[in-house]
Amino acid sequence: MxxxxxxxxxxxxxxxxxxxxxxxxxxxxxxxxxxxxxxxxxxxxxxxxxxxxxxxxxxxxxxxxxxxxxxxxxxxxxxxxxxxxxxxxxxxxxxxxxxxxxxxxxxxxxxxxxxxxxxxRPAAGEKAAEQGVAVITVPENRWDRVDIKTVGLLPNVLAKQKAREAGAKEAWFVDADGMVTEGGSTNAWIVTRDNCLVTRPAQSGILKGITRQVVLDMIERAGLTFDERPFSVEEARQAKEAFITAASTLVMPVVRVDDTTIGNGHPGETTMELRKMFHKVSELSSV
CATH class of the missing domain: 3.30.470.10 (Aminotransferase class 4, branched-chain amino acid transferase, N-terminal domain)
Incomplete structure (x- = not known):
């Protein structure tokens, strides 16, 4: 049809x-x-x-x-x-x-x-999650009001294209201080070696993702350790796990940042548990 x-x-x-x-x-x-x-x-x-x-x-x-x-x-x-x-x-x-x-x-x-x-196709997302995805880093070059979900996405388009050309799923924007802001169409997360989940505050500089908020709800329910703060590219490279969140990806494990393998190179346990829990915590309304 x-x-x-x-x-x-x-x-x-x-x-x-x-x-x-x-x-x-x-x-x-x-x-x-x-x-x-x-x-x-x-x-x-x-x-x-x-x-x-x-x-x-x-x-x-x-x-x-x-x-x-x-x-x-x-x-x-x-x-x-x-x-x-x-x-x-x-x-x-x-x-x-x-x-x-x-x-x-x-x-x-x-x-x-x-x-x-x-x-x-849900199977495509599940297959990607089983393997994990790669991200690259690019300089932050967007306007200050990325908290507004506007259709002005040319910097995001260019970053996503650069990621594709590099064989990656996503590009993480990095500010002048070397801190990750967010992805071209996702929010960015890491899990530190001591099992603390970290993502940048959403007051400014990033979009307040809806999937991000659901993950915060899951973290609270599960009693996980959480720190809402910026993290550097180097900290991401040293992390135990990393993942991205968006309505189009849900909770998607990241196994490589630029040329650095994250953790053991496989989707992390915490990330996959959050992905598994997602629809149990999100609000569902009938069509």
């Missing part, structure tokens, strides 16, 4: 879906997005994703395109129409369509909304 997308009030064939050439998301990256995992016919952590969407929109002074309840219903319709049982649903809101000008358009300009969904 053909994929279906929601574009500004209409459900259309994905292959024919289009936005106006003066959509501000296209011309200025003036918009935000969210991605929710679909797992066994359930939307994962929808409430938290919509909370973050609303925050991102507030930070950019963009109106919600509709009520939260209406948006939630459209999410479900898109998932159903695409028959997605395991996969992702993507939503993007921009400031809308207006004559090209850097300043905001008239206040009555309606925000633009696009929602798509696609299946993802």
């Amino acid at each position: 053909s994929r279906i997308a929601y574009v500004n009030g209409r459900y259309v064939r994905h292959a024919e879906a289009a936005v106006h050439i003066e959509d501000r998301g296209y011309q200025f990256a003036d918009g935000v997005y969210e991605v929710c995992e679909i797992w066994q016919g359930k939307i994962v952590d929808e409430r938290r994703h919509l909370d973050r969407l609303e925050r991102s929109l507030r930070e950019l002074s963009i109106r919600m395109p509709m009520s939260r309840a209406a948006l939630s219903q459209i999410l479900r319709q898109v998932v159903r129409k695409n028959l997605v049982r395991d996969g992702i649903v993507y939503m993007q809101v921009t400031r809308g369509v207006a004559r090209r000008d850097h300043v905001f358009p008239p206040a009555d300009t309606p925000p633009a909304l696009v929602i798509t969904a696609k299946p993802v």
